[in-house]
Every structure is written in C-alpha cells, then in structure tokens.
C-alpha cells in the first residue's frame with residue numbers, strides 16, 4: 001500500500017474492483033466516462049492520446065491536465081533514458097580489456113618466451 005499514486009489517479013474513479021486479489025481494477029475517466037484497465041501509464045496515455053498505451057484517447061481532457069501529465073510523462077521518460085545510459089556505461093566498462101596489470105604480465109611473458 002506504500003506505493004504513492006500520481007495525480008493521474010485523481011482523474012479517474014474505480015469502476016470495478018478486481019475479481020481476484022492482486023488483479024487489476026477497471027477505472028472510469030471522470031471527463032469522458034470511458035472505462036479501461038488501470039495503470040498510471042495507461043491513464044496518462046488516455047489523456048495524452050498515446051495510441052501505444054492501448055487505451056482510446058480522452059475526448060474531453062482539459063488542456064491544463066494534459067499539460068500537467070505531459071510534464072510527468074516527460075520526466076518519467078528522462079528517468080528511463082538516464083537509467084539506460086548508466087546501464088550502457090556499465091556494460092561498456094565491463095567489456096573493456098582488464099587494466100594495465102594484465103598487459104604488463106603479458107609483455108613479461110612475451111619477453112620470457114624470446115629468451
């Protein structure tokens with residue numbers, strides 16, 4: 001229950017409780033009365049008209065709300081991109097050859113062979 005819900009949740013009302021514990025709620029949009037499956041991304045997608053979220057676009061979304069959710073959506077995306085960048089960096093570092101110690105020992109081994 002500790003998970004905080006964003007402002008998008010105040011724009012919908014619970015339409016139907018889940019049939020099983022842990023299942024998904026169905027929510028109803030306060031503005032256009034469309035009923036769809038819950039999810040912060042889906043709710044934002046509904047108001048912002050993002051086809052990828054699988055929910056039909058809100059026909060009565062107020063401009064102010066749209067702007068607010070757009071900002072949240074943008075921030076989430078940037079967070080994701082940032083996370084991905086750090087992951088890429090980690091992978092790049094892991095793929096690098098080992099430090100100078102290994103190279104030195106390889107050189108020594110090469111010299112050793114020549115003698």
Ligand SMILES: [Zn+2]
Pocket residue numbers: 029030031032033034046057058059060061
């Ligand atoms: Zn709506």
